[in-house]
Amino acid sequence: MRFSSFTARTVVVPLLAVLAVFAAACGKSEEEKARENVDAWLQAVVDGDAKRYCELLAERSKRPFERQGGCEKVAKQVFDSPAGRFTSGVANVLAKAEKKDVTVDGDTGRARIVFESGGQTRDVTLELRKEDGKWRVLSAPAATTNTGGSTGSNSGSSSTTGPGTAGTATTGTTGTATTR
Template structure:
């Protein structure tokens, strides 16, 4: 009986960690989508990874905004989808940041992104 309770506690603890990570990734994706919808270039830039900012003029970013519908997390990487966009995120020391935005699947190839990449 104690062994089963210990196993149950472990399963619940691991499940809680996963959902917390997904919530944090979703929050970053929501913030980015809201910044895009509002045209807030300073906020857009602050939510991008350094690498994603390298070749983009944040004031000229023209991406679809929208509500985040789905988030899938794999360790320190995540994919978030809105009705009209796919975002890729990375977990950094400062929190989750968008590494790719305006991404669309390309048959037999990785996603093509307007900002950064997967």
Template sequence: MIRFRWLLAAAMPAVLASGCGSGTEDLARRAAEEFTAAVAAGDAERACGLLTERARQDAECSSLDLPGGAVESVEVWGDAAQARTSADDVLFLRELTSGWRVAGAGCAPQGERPYTCEVGGP
């Protein structure tokens, strides 16, 4: 019985860590989906509300002209994430105390150089 408790206690951190990853990814995906849906609907006010403050300063919120598209994949690294859409758009997200926000949108790779983004950046 003691051995079983020790094994359970030793395995618990790994189980908890694996569960947290998928929950975090779901939250980042939800933020990316809300943003792309707002862009697709032409709701610039809602889209701008989902940007980080820094990205909002860079954006022309009255007329966001971004590709949008459905979110196809999300990768999370701690408090940062990258989402790819069906419109070949790349979004960069950051986890803030207020939740996940879009830090960069309309981003495209530049080979060995950093991504360039229409709004904000990586």
């Protein structure tokens, strides 16, 4: 049996359209895109890469640095300081954490990172915002140490990391802390 060019077009063109829709559906979810941003942002902190750190930070989060010479200048100063080296170590632990729960609701999201350190379960939450089609970190991470040994404990210590917040600590915090 021989197919005419008309028959081939009537079968092939719709088939290609279905394949294109299927391929688009197989693209990355918003959660995956946001998680990739979080991973890249944490790696920028680990590497002390001020330029990349600022590229992945939400515009609103960069504004406080404008009076101090800009995000890159402040980030570089922090990364080069003893507190910045501590922050890099914390970010390295977070980057290697296996549990990264990312939730997205429209143009906002949260990345909750749970990891073990010093025999304790620790919890870090990053606030995320989608800007110009790309996910950005809105808040520097704040860690809650669950001294009760499990997530969900009502008491703990909070330690904040990142440019402008490196080295600060608060005790007696309830729940997961975030900075804005």
